[in-house]
Amino acid sequence: MSAFARFLNSPTGPKTVHFWAPTLKWGLVVAGLSDTQRPVHKLSGTQNLSLLATGLVWTRWSFVIKPKNYLLAxxxxxxxxxxxxxxxxxxxxxxxxxxxxxxxxxxxxxxQTSE
Known part of the structure; x- marks a missing residue:
């Protein structure tokens, strides 16, 4: 079996949600990178705190689940x-x-500020 066929038919391959969900989630990373050009006073602390927390939780979870999902991690x-x-x-x-x-x-x- 070729490497492509193994990838295509793997438990985390493109025939499963385990492939497409993390692939589309890269859009959040790209949006965060584009926010580096945004003025700081326009950034949402709560949004970034939520993204930080979800990133930490799901990175860990990616190694706990079976099959391990390195793309999600x-x-x-x-x-x-x-x-x-x-x-x-x-x-x-x-x-x-x-x-x-x-x-x-x-x-x-x-x-809000502390004023």
Whole structure:
């Protein structure tokens, strides 16, 4: 059996949702990367916090399930990195604006300043 045929018929191949769901989820990573060009004050802390959390959970889950899904793990790993980078941009921006740690956390969670 050729390598392509093995890939095509594998439990995580393109005939299954285990292939298409992570493939389409790369769109979230691309959107996060395009947000690096967006002004920091327009970034959503809650959205990026949610993306960070889901990326962490699903990266771990990808190695627990049978069959292991490395494509799902990779997309969620990069989703975690992208969201983490955006949160770090928000933290640096709010620090430069004079917010303390409590104000930064409030801004990320509620989208509000500590004023």
């Amino acid at each position: 990779s997309v969620n790993f990069f989703l975690t990195l992208t969201a983490g980078y955006q949160i770090s941009r928000i933290v640096r921006f709010r620090s430069a604006e004079g917010d303390d740690a409590k104000g930064i956390l409030k801004y990320i969670i509620d989208g």
